[in-house]
Amino acid sequence: MSQKVLLNAKEVNIILHRLACQLIEKHNNFSNTVLIGLQPRGVFLANRLTKILEEDYKVKNIQLGYLDITFYRDDFRRGEKTLEANTTKINFLVEDKNIVFIDDVLYTGRSIRAALTAIQSFGRPNEIELLTLIDRRFSRHLPIQPDYRGRQVDVINNEKVKVNWKEHDNEDSVYLIEK
Secondary structure (H helix, E strand, C coil), X not given: XXXXXXXXXXXXXXXXXXXXXXXXXXXXXXXXXXXXXXXXXXXXXHHHHHHHHHHCCCCCCCEEEEECCHHHCCCCCCCCCCCCCCCCECCCCCCCCEEEEEEEEECCCHHHHHHHHHHHHHCCCCEEEEEEEEEEECCXXXXXXXXXXXXXXECCCCEEEEEECHHHHCCCEEEEEEC
């Protein structure tokens, strides 16, 4: 197994600030916008973006939630591996809100399809957008594309993209790993 660095900590930081600026351009003061981090690893990106928006760009009152899509996946109960649920934490209404789904890697699009189904349990949003740190081009199974992307990469099927977050993995980095 070999691995190649796609992004180092400095590059991740630059991309996070660019994504935060793009969100401000579209959503201004976030008065009708909520951020939803998709469990498990989209939560790290959502937390980091929220912190940048609040501390560096002085955006106040950002509503941030976490959505678990485990039981909405179309491969639920198909594999041998037992799936473990994460925590959904959405302490606000999504009815008529603009939602930004946040995930670390967009691969087949099936996780986002599951998230679209799962969020319906919380109301009918006005609009849903997608923000991803990494967009694995040419790997989509469904017609889903990000509205905001940190970086687009070409990855073949025997390769994996691994995003590391300082608060969980002791470093900010993105690796391309050959299986």
